[in-house]
Amino acid sequence: MSNRIASLLGIKYPIIAGGMVWCSGWKLASAVSNAGGLGLIGSGSMSPEVLKEHIQKCKRATNNPFGVNVPLIHHNSVQIMDVIMEEKIPVVFTSAGSPMIWTKKLHEKGIKVIHVIANTKFAVKCEEAGVDAIVAEGFEAGGHNGKEETTTMVLIPQICKATGLPLIAAGGIATGKGMLAAFALGAEGIQMGTRFALSKESSASKEFKEICINLKDGDTMLSLKKITPTRLIKNEFYKKIEEAENRGVNKDGLLEILGSGRSKRGIFDGDIKEGELEIGQISSFINEIQSSKEIIDGIIVEYNDRLNTLKTI
Amino acid sequence: MSNRIASLLGIKYPIIAGGMVWCSGWKLASAVSNAGGLGLIGSGSMSPEVLKEHIQKCKRATNNPFGVNVPLIHHNSVQIMDVIMEEKIPVVFTSAGSPMIWTKKLHEKGIKVIHVIANTKFAVKCEEAGVDAIVAEGFEAGGHNGKEETTTMVLIPQICKATGLPLIAAGGIATGKGMLAAFALGAEGIQMGTRFALSKESSASKEFKEICINLKDGDTMLSLKKITPTRLIKNEFYKKIEEAENRGVNKDGLLEILGSGRSKRGIFDGDIKEGELEIGQISSFINEIQSSKEIIDGIIVEYNDRLNTLKTI
Numbered sequence: 054m055s056n057r058i059a060s061l062l063g064i065k066y067p068i069i070a071g072g073m074v075w076c077s078g079w080k081l082a083s084a085v086s087n088a089g090g091l092g093l094i095g096s097g098s099m100s101p102e103v104l105k106e107h108i109q110k111c112k113r114a115t116n117n118p119f120g121v122n123v124p125l126i127h128h129n130s131v132q133i134m135d136v137i138m139e140e141k142i143p144v145v146f147t148s149a150g151s152p153m154i155w156t157k158k159l160h161e162k163g164i165k166v167i168h169v170i171a172n173t174k175f176a177v178k179c180e181e182a183g184v185d186a187i188v189a190e191g192f193e194a195g196g197h198n199g200k201e202e203t204t205t206m207v208l209i210p211q212i213c214k215a216t217g218l219p220l221i222a223a224g225g226i227a228t229g230k231g232m233l234a235a236f237a238l239g240a241e242g243i244q245m246g247t248r249f250a251l252s253k254e255s256s257a258s259k260e261f262k263e264i265c266i267n268l269k270d271g272d273t274m275l276s277l278k279k280i281t282p283t284r285l286i287k288n289e290f291y292k293k294i295e296e297a298e299n300r301g302v303n304k305d306g307l308l309e310i311l312g313s314g315r316s317k318r319g320i321f322d323g324d325i326k327e328g329e330l331e332i333g334q335i336s337s338f339i340n341e342i343q344s345s346k347e348i349i350d351g352i353i354v355e356y357n358d359r360l361n362t363l364k365t366i
Numbered sequence: 367m368s369n370r371i372a373s374l375l376g377i378k379y380p381i382i383a384g385g386m387v388w389c390s391g392w393k394l395a396s397a398v399s400n401a402g403g404l405g406l407i408g409s410g411s412m413s414p415e416v417l418k419e420h421i422q423k424c425k426r427a428t429n430n431p432f433g434v435n436v437p438l439i440h441h442n443s444v445q446i447m448d449v450i451m452e453e454k455i456p457v458v459f460t461s462a463g464s465p466m467i468w469t470k471k472l473h474e475k476g477i478k479v480i481h482v483i484a485n486t487k488f489a490v491k492c493e494e495a496g497v498d499a500i501v502a503e504g505f506e507a508g509g510h511n512g513k514e515e516t517t518t519m520v521l522i523p524q525i526c527k528a529t530g531l532p533l534i535a536a537g538g539i540a541t542g543k544g545m546l547a548a549f550a551l552g553a554e555g556i557q558m559g560t561r562f563a564l565s566k567e568s569s570a571s572k573e574f575k576e577i578c579i580n581l582k583d584g585d586t587m588l589s590l591k592k593i594t595p596t597r598l599i600k601n602e603f604y605k606k607i608e609e610a611e612n613r614g615v616n617k618d619g620l621l622e623i624l625g626s627g628r629s630k631r632g633i634f635d636g637d638i639k640e641g642e643l644e645i646g647q648i649s650s651f652i653n654e655i656q657s658s659k660e661i662i663d664g665i666i667v668e669y670n671d672r673l674n675t676l677k678t679i
Contacts, residue, residue, distance in 0.1 A: 193519060206539070211651055365673055
């Protein structure tokens with residue numbers, strides 16, 4: 054398969070595991086990389102010291118390339134980047150900020166940069182900043198999300214039109230058919246968060262995984278739009294926010310209800326009532342917890358099977 | 367091409383033009399059917415008398431099958447159905463209501479029934495009601511929309527899992543690549559609203575078409591969620607609603623701001639400031655007004671070209 058994403062990253066299959074808070078430690082990242090995809094360590098929920106430990110463990114667990122995701126709003130992003138440069142990580146996925154800030158510096162250290170976006174404006178900025186590739190993430194994705202609410206089906210062709218950079222599609226993709234749909238639209242790789250958050254190697258709690266594989270359609274919703282749009286399961290905490298939003302509570306009032314540490318409480322500690330349960334819409338399609346290798350192998354088989362059944366008109 | 371949707375409807379290409387208020391009269395319906403797709407007359411903005419006139423004109427303009435879309439909340443739906451049965455329309459697309467209400471009666475008259483849904487629950491109801499096929503419409507679609515906010519990328523595989531009925535995908539599809547993506551996900555047909563609303567034969571006003579082909583991503587938004595979720599362009603009217611929603615105005619207060627006749631005012635009369643401008647997210651990808659024949663021919667070429675470039679992994 055001639056594919057710019059697989060070549061750029063030096064991986065067998067152009068499948069990336071999103072670097073998710075409280076899910077993406079060294080276990081998940083190394084399992085995905087060992088299975089032929091690219092695993093990412095999610096630094097968003099780590100201190101620089103914890104990240105260093107995860108990187109070193111990941112290096113011992115795989116000989117294949119892996120990366121780190123860095124949300125640029127991380128209060129420790131400078132120290133996080135220092136660890137990444139020291140450890141000579143081959144690729145960094147930056148998100149939640151401008152691609153201008155770190156791209157040049159990382160390139161000087163020989164580190165590839167892939168930036169996560171949700172609109173055309175940032176796709177153009179990515180090209181100006183000289184990033185190596187883009188992840189375009191649609192409205193259906195879990196966790197933090199774009200203000201435009203553009204879905205994957207609409208976003209991918211828009212970004213392909215706006216830039217010639219190699220493109221990884223994210224949001225609502227969890228299967229081989231989904232991967233094929235993304236490729237039909239112009240992507241050359243997929244990033245899956247939800248599917249890998251619900252894998253054996255994800256560090257999310259048993260309680261969180263259990264509730265996620267039992268969701269029905271409509272059980273997640275984009276919430277907290279006055280703060281940062283975030284896709285959440287409609288649990289007790291969500292309902293408090295919804296009720297406050299419906300009666301016009303402002304950003305400060307919502308921040309007070311939110312408090313701090315809610316995503317750890319929900320995803321990692323397993324408080325399924327009062328935690329912030331970040332997961333994508335496609336969770337309602339996922340009913341079992343598989344290993345990362347089973348997930349990736351299954352996707353490749355399904356992609357090929359489905360492609361072989363499609364006929365020209 | 368062996369395809370259940372094309373066979374069911376007796377059409378060359380499994381492409382349906384959505385039956386849109388103020389856009390889908392006999393001109394658009396006959397142009398789409400003449401080009402090998404299935405045109406629908408949108409009865410949602412018609413009296414029974416006006417519908418009868420459009421049906422009769424459409425019959426004179428094409429020898430190919432065409433259908434009528436009936437929103438079941440239409441205050442005249444009984445009289446609308448009477449016209450359809452008298453005129454022996456081959457297929458009815460029902461929406462905004464239960465598929466149980468009309469399916470049996472229409473089948474007795476030899477009329478096929480396709481029901482529009484946005485969630486799994488209604489897909490199961492469709493199977494129980496014995497409809498011939500389903501349109502599953504995602505969050506990115508224009509106009510009235512499901513409460514679950516499930517996107518096309520997530521909805522199509524869910525509905526395929528829930529029912530074996532032939533499935534038409536809608537929402538965010540405007541190109542051959544989009545059609546291929548929908549087919550990769552399991553659909554056997556596509557319904558396009560936005561693309562045909564912005565065709566030469568659409569009866570929407572020049573002003574409405576003009577604003578739509580100049581939109582950028584993020585310029586439409588799902589609004590009026592306390593009444594009926596509706597995707598609108600963010601014009602002056604939208605901003606009034608948004609401002610009221612942000613300060614917690616309830617359903618009655620919003621209905622007062624909405625008033626009546628807003629969609630006619632926006633789409634048909636061309637009041638782009640104060641009208642309700644219903645259009646899908648994919649409008650930001652459409653930059654020209656083509657004929658229905660150019661649209662359909664272009665989609666088939668692009669579908670085949672794209673399919674031929676995809677390789678197994």
